[in-house]
Amino acid sequence: MEDSFQPLIIAFCCNWCSYAGADLAGVSRIQYPPSIRMIRVMCSGMVHPNLVIEALTKGADGVLMCGCHPGDCHYQDGNRKAEKRADALRLMLADFGLEEERFHREWVSAAEGPRFAQVVGSFTEQVQKLGPSPYKT
Amino acid sequence: MQPPKDVKVLADRFGIGLNEFNFCGTSAFQPAESSRQGIYVAGPFAEPKDIPETVMQASAAAAQVLSLLKDARGTLITPKLYPPERDVKGEEPRIGIFVCHCGTNIAGVVDVSNVVEYAKTLPNVVYAENNLYTYSNNAQDRIKEKIAEHGLNRVVVASCTPRTPEPLFRNTVAEAGLNPYLFEMANIRDQCSWVHMHEPERATQKSKDLVRMAVAKSRLLQPLQRQRIRIQKSALVIGGGLSGMTAALTLARQGSDVYLVEKEDELGGNLRHIHYLLNGERPQEELARLRDEIQQNSRIHLFAGAVIENIEGSIGNFKTRISARGGTTEVEHGVVIVATGAKQYQPKEYLYGQDDDVITQRDLEGRLACGDGFLAGEGNRPAKTIVMIRCVGSRDADHPYCSRVCCADAIKNALRIKTLSPETNVLYVLYRDIRTYGFKESYYTKARQQGVVFVRYDEDRKPEVSRNSHALKVTVLDQTLGMPMLIPADLVVLSAGIHPHEENRTLAQFLKVPLNSEGFFLEAHMKLRPVDFMTDGVFLCGLAHSPKSIEESILQAQAASARAAAVLVQDSLELEANISHVVDESCDGCAYCVDTCPFKSIALVEYMYLGSIKKVVETNESTCKGCGCCQATCPKNGILVRGFTLDQSRAQIEAALEVA
Numbered sequence: 001m002e003d004s005f006q007p008l009i010i011a012f013c014c015n016w017c018s019y020a021g022a023d024l025a026g027v028s029r030i031q032y033p034p035s036i037r038m039i040r041v042m043c044s045g046m047v048h049p050n051l052v053i054e055a056l057t058k059g060a061d062g063v064l065m066c067g068c069h070p071g072d073c074h075y076q077d078g079n080r081k082a083e084k085r086a087d088a089l090r091l092m093l094a095d096f097g098l099e100e101e102r103f104h105r106e107w108v109s110a111a112e113g114p115r116f117a118q119v120v121g122s123f124t125e126q127v128q129k130l131g132p133s134p135y136k137t
Numbered sequence: 138m139q140p141p142k143d144v145k146v147l148a149d150r151f152g153i154g155l156n157e158f159n160f161c162g163t164s165a166f167q168p169a170e171s172s173r174q175g176i177y178v179a180g181p182f183a184e185p186k187d188i189p190e191t192v193m194q195a196s197a198a199a200a201q202v203l204s205l206l207k208d209a210r211g212t213l214i215t216p217k218l219y220p221p222e223r224d225v226k227g228e229e230p231r232i233g234i235f236v237c238h239c240g241t242n243i244a245g246v247v248d249v250s251n252v253v254e255y256a257k258t259l260p261n262v263v264y265a266e267n268n269l270y271t272y273s274n275n276a277q278d279r280i281k282e283k284i285a286e287h288g289l290n291r292v293v294v295a296s297c298t299p300r301t302p303e304p305l306f307r308n309t310v311a312e313a314g315l316n317p318y319l320f321e322m323a324n325i326r327d328q329c330s331w332v333h334m335h336e337p338e339r340a341t342q343k344s345k346d347l348v349r350m351a352v353a354k355s356r357l358l359q360p361l362q363r364q365r366i367r368i369q370k371s372a373l374v375i376g377g378g379l380s381g382m383t384a385a386l387t388l389a390r391q392g393s394d395v396y397l398v399e400k401e402d403e404l405g406g407n408l409r410h411i412h413y414l415l416n417g418e419r420p421q422e423e424l425a426r427l428r429d430e431i432q433q434n435s436r437i438h439l440f441a442g443a444v445i446e447n448i449e450g451s452i453g454n455f456k457t458r459i460s461a462r463g464g465t466t467e468v469e470h471g472v473v474i475v476a477t478g479a480k481q482y483q484p485k486e487y488l489y490g491q492d493d494d495v496i497t498q499r500d501l502e503g504r505l506a507c508g509d510g511f512l513a514g515e516g517n518r519p520a521k522t523i524v525m526i527r528c529v530g531s532r533d534a535d536h537p538y539c540s541r542v543c544c545a546d547a548i549k550n551a552l553r554i555k556t557l558s559p560e561t562n563v564l565y566v567l568y569r570d571i572r573t574y575g576f577k578e579s580y581y582t583k584a585r586q587q588g589v590v591f592v593r594y595d596e597d598r599k600p601e602v603s604r605n606s607h608a609l610k611v612t613v614l615d616q617t618l619g620m621p622m623l624i625p626a627d628l629v630v631l632s633a634g635i636h637p638h639e640e641n642r643t644l645a646q647f648l649k650v651p652l653n654s655e656g657f658f659l660e661a662h663m664k665l666r667p668v669d670f671m672t673d674g675v676f677l678c679g680l681a682h683s684p685k686s687i688e689e690s691i692l693q694a695q696a697a698s699a700r701a702a703a704v705l706v707q708d709s710l711e712l713e714a715n716i717s718h719v720v721d722e723s724c725d726g727c728a729y730c731v732d733t734c735p736f737k738s739i740a741l742v743e744y745m746y747l748g749s750i751k752k753v754v755e756t757n758e759s760t761c762k763g764c765g766c767c768q769a770t771c772p773k774n775g776i777l778v779r780g781f782t783l784d785q786s787r788a789q790i791e792a793a794l795e796v797a
Contacts, residue, residue: 006339010790015300023298026327034339037346037793038328039786040299042715046765048783055790075764076651076671076735085769117332 007061007127011036011120012047016074017109018066024113032117035124036064043067044105045078049085052103053096059136062102062127066119069107079107099130138185151176160184162576165414166423168688169197169695177201184575189667190689196668196696203702204390210706220314222360225290230261230356233289234348235280237271237296239326246330248341252295255345259352263287271296277309284313291355295323295348316360318714318780323351346793353792357785361714366759368453369471370705371395375445375644378406379687380679380694381476382427387698388474389436393705396468397431398459402442404428406478407680410499411687412506415549415580420687440466448473448647451760452674453710472674472701473648475658476694477641479680482530482633487602494609495602495629498525498546505553519560520627524611525551526600527568531634533596538655541684543632544568545577550630551589552580565590565624567600567613592622602629635684648675649737649760657683668697672736672760676701715780716761717768719754724775726752730767736760739767739776 013019019040025032041047044067052063065086067079086105093100104123108116140159141147148155154172156162161171161183171178177198180191203210234256238244249267256265264287268276271294283289292310296302299322307317325344333340370393374385377399385397403409405428411420431437443461450456453471460466481499488495496504525547531540547566554561566589573581585591593616594600600613608625615622637656645652650670651659658681661669668676678693679685685693704710717739728741731754738760743752754776756767765778774783 008794010793019298020300023300023324023327026298026331029331029334031334032332034329034333034336034343037343037350037789038324039350039789039793041765041781041786042778043764043766046769046778046781048769048771048786051783051786051790054787055794058791058796059794060790075762075766078735078764078766081733081766081769 005128005132006033007035007124007132008059009036009062009064009120009124009127010055010060011038011064011066012041012044012051013038013066013108014044014068014074014079015040015042017068017072017107018044018116020110021066021108021112021116024110025117026113028113030114030117032120033124035127036120043073043075043078044082045073045075045080047082047085049089049092052089053092056093056098056102056133057096057135059133061130061133061136062104062123064120064123065103065105066108066116067105069109072109097134101126101130102133138181140182144182156576158576160576163688165416165418165686165688166691168692169194169201175205186575188664190692192665193667193689193692193696196699197692200387200391200695200699200702203699204387207390207392219311222311222316223290223314225316225319225360228290230291231287231289232259232262232264232291232293232352232355233280233283233287234262234265234293234295234352235271235276236265236267236348237276237294237326238267238269239296239330240270243296243326243330246334246337246340247325247344248337251341252325252344252348256295256348256352259349261291261356262352264289272302272305277305280306280309281313284310284315290315291319291321291358293321293323293348293351293355295325295344295351297326298322298324318361319355319358321351321355321358323347349795350789350792353788354785357782357788359779361779363714364712364758365709366453366712367709368704368707369455369469371468371470372472372474372701372705373398373448373455373457373468373470374474374476376406376476376478376679376681377401377404377439377441378476378478378679379408379424379427380478380681380690381406381474382431383691383694384474384476384678384698384701385437386427386430386434387695388702388705389434391698391702393436393702395437396440396457396459396470397437398440398443398445400442400444404431404439404441407481408687410503412502413549413553414687415545415552415577438468445644445647451672451757452704453759455674472676472704474676474678474694474697474701475644475648475650475681476677476679476697477638477644477681479635479637479657479684482536482636484529484631484633486529487526487600487629487631488604488609489631492604492609492629494627495631497631497633498543498550499633501550501628501630502546505550505557519558521560522563522565522624522626523554523561523628523630524565524567524624524626525630525632526602526611527566527632529631529633530636531632532569536634536636536655539572539684540632540634541572542686543634544571545573545580545686547630547632548573548577548580548584548589551584552587555584555587555589563590564588565592565611565626567592567594567611569594569596635680637681641681648672650675657681668693668700674704712758713761713763715778716758716763717756717765717776717778719756719776720774721753723773724753724771725773726754727772728752728754729770729772730754730776733766733770735764735766736762738762
C-alpha cells in the first residue's frame with residue numbers, strides 16, 4: 001500500500017471536546033493515519049461554511065468537522081448550529097463538482113481518544129476511495 | 138462504597154466522630170461540618186455520594202472556612218508585575234520558532250533538527266532553535282533572551298497541546314514585553330510523534346506542515362487586550378426559602394451585602410411545612426434561628442412580598458428592579474443566586490380534593506406535628522388503617538423525573554405513626570421503587586421491622602381509590618399473588634411530587650439562563666459545575682435546580698455562595714480577550730448573528746452616519762465568550778472572533794495545502 005493515494009484532510013476540531021479527544025488519542029498512543037492537518041477552533045459553531053468550501057476548492061481531499069456531542073457544547077448549543085450548517089453544506093458540494101463524502105461532521109468527546117483515531121481512520125479510508133480532489137493541481 | 142481502611146486512625150487523629158457505618162456523617166442543618174468545630178468534611182468521607190453532591194459539599198466546606206477567614210482573605214497576595222508592552226504596530230512579523238524535543242517523546246519519532254532547519258526557510262521567520270524541554274525554566278529564559286536579541290514580535294512553539302501550557306508560554310512572552318497574544322503553538326507531539334510512531338518520515342513531514350500552519354497564523358496575530366470591569370460588591374438572592382436564606386447568610390458572613398427577595402410575606406418557603414426529620418432534628422427551630430439571624434444581620438436587605446420586575450446587566454454589574462408594597466426599588470449587584478424553590482404537586486388523582494380523608498404527606502406531617510394528629514373521618518375516629526401511595530405526580534409521562542425526597546418522607550411519617558398511634562394497626566405503603574439512599578436506608582429497614590407493609594405496584598397498573606358510603610377503598614394488584622388486593626382505608630396519604638414554578642420561565646429570560654425540559658433551572662455542567670450557570674455571575678441552589686433534601690439544599694446554597702463570593706472579593710474582573718468584535722464597515726445590520734448568539738451578547742444598534750441611519754450590531758464584551766457562532770453565521774465578514782478570525786483560519790488552510 002506504500003504507493004497508494006495519501007489524502008490530505010483539513011480537520012476543524014473544537015477546543016473543548018474533539019481537540020481534547022485528539023490529545024487523548026495522543027496521550028494513549030493510539031495510532032491513526034497522518035492524513036489530517038488540524039485547525040483548532042473554540043467551537044464547531046465557529047467554523048464558517050465558506051472555510052469548508054474554500055479548503056475543498058483549494059485542493060483539500062476532505063474536510064472533517066468535529067465538535068462536542070449534543071448537550072455537551074461548552075457554549076450551550078454551538079454544535080447544533082454547526083450540524084445545521086453541515087447539513088446545508090452537504091447539499092452544496094455537488095454544485096462545486098465535489099462528492100458529498102469529502103465532507104464529514106462528527107461528534108467526539110474529550111474522553112473519546114480511541115474514537116477520534118477511529119473517526120480519522122475511517123474518514124481517511126472514505127476519502128482514499130474517492131481519490132484525489134478534482135481541484136488538486 | 139466503603140470508608141477507607143484507616144478511617145478510624147484519621148478520625149481519632151483529628152478528634153472527629155464517625156457513625157455506625159464508619160462514615161463521618163453530618164447533621165442535616167450543618168451538612169459540611171464534622172462533629173468537631175472548625176473541621177469540615179466533603180465527599181464520600183461524610184456519606185456515599187455522587188460527583189455533583191461531592192463538588193457541592195466541597196464548595197460548601199470552602200464557604201464555611203471562608204467566613205472564618207474573611208478578614209485574612211487576599212492579604213497574602215502579591216500582584217505580579219510585567220515590563221511595559223512593546224508596541225509592534227506597523228512592524229513586519231519577526232517570528233521566532235522553538236521546537237521541543239520533549240525528551241524522546243517528540244524527538245524519538247520526529248526529526249526535530251530537520252523541522253528546525255525547515256522552519257528557518259519560512260517567510261518572516263528570523264530565528265529557530267530546538268530545546269530539550271521547551272516548557273523548562275531554562276528554555277523559558279531562552280525564549281525571553283531570543284525575543285530581545287532578535288527583536289521577535291511573534292513566537293511559535295512547536296511542542297505539545299496548547300490546552301495545558303499555552304498560559305505558561307503567554308506569560309513568558311509577556312515577561313519579555315510582548316503582548317501575550319502574539320503567540321501560537323504547533324502540536325507536534327499529541328498530533329504527530331505520539332500517533333504516528335511507526336511512520337517517522339511522514340510524522341516529520343506532518344510536523345513541518347503543522348509548523349508552517351502555525352507560522353502562517355502567527356503572521357496575522359494581533360495584540361489583544363483583556364478588558365477589566367469593576368465589580369459591584371453585593372449579591373441578589375432570589376427566594377427566601379431554606380436555600381435562599383442559607384445562601385444570603387453564608388454570603389453575609391463572608392462580608393458581602395445581600396439583597397434577599399422573597400415573593401411571600403414571610404421567609405421559610407417549603408421549610409415551613411417540615412416539622413421533624415428522621416434523625417430527630419427540629420426544622421422549625423432551625424427556621425426560627427435562620428429568620429432571626431437574617432433579621433439581625435445588617436448586611437442582608439430583605440424584600441418580602443416582593444416581585445422582580447426586571448434584571449439587566451452581566452457579571453459584576455447587574456441592575457434589578459424589585460417591586461414590593463413600599464414601591465419599586467432598583468438595586469445594583471455583582472452576582473445573582475437563584476433560589477426560587479419549587480412547589481408541591483396538587484394531585485388530581487386518587488380522589489384528592491374530593492375526599493377529606495385523602496391527603497398529602499405534607500398534610501399528614503402537619504397533623505402528626507400538632508399531636509392530635511392522624512385522626513380521620515367523621516367523629517374523628519382514629520385511623521386504624523392507613524394507605525400511603527407513592528410517586529404521585531412523579532415518574533410519570535408528564536413528570537418523568539423522580540422527586541427524590543418522598544421515599545424517605547413516607548418512611549419518616551410511617552415511623553412517626555408507629556410511635557404516636559397504637560390504634561393504627563395496619564399501615565400500607567404502595568410503592569413503585571424505594572430509594573432511601575445513604576444512611577436513610579436503615580430507617581427503611583426499621584419501618585419493615587415495625588410491620589409497615591410495603592406493596593409494589595407498576596406504573597401501568599396504578600392503585601385505585603374509591604369511596605362507598607362509609608369507607609375509602611384502595612385496590613392494588615398484589616404482584617406476588619397476581620391478584621387484586623382490596624384495602625378498606627381510614628386515611629389515604631399521597632406522596633405528591635415536587636414540581637417547578639411556572640415563574641421560572643420569566644426569571645430564566647431575565648438572566649439568560651436555561652431551564653431543562655421539566656422546567657427546572659439547568660446548571661452549567663451536570664457533574665462538575667453543579668451550582669454555576671453557563672452565564673457568568675449567576676449561580677443556582679435548592680429546589681429551583683431539582684428535587685432535593687434539606688441537607689442537599691443547604692450544601693448547594695453554601696456552595697453557590699462560595700462561588701459567588703469568589704467573584705465578589707475581587708475589585709475588578711478580567712474579561713476574555715478572544716471574543717467577538719464587529720467590523721463596522723463590513724456589518725450592514727442584517728442581524729443574523731443576534732439570534733444565533735447563545736449568550737444574547739449581540740444587539741442591533743442604529744446611529745447617524747453621514748446624514749443617514751446606519752445599522753450595525755454591537756457585542757457586549759462582558760458576556761461574550763468567544764464561541765464564534767456569530768462569525769460563522771455572518772455572510773459579510775462583519776463579525777469576527779479575535780484570535781480565530783476567518784483570515785487566520787484561511788491562512789492555516791492555505792499553509793496546509795501549500796497554496797499560499
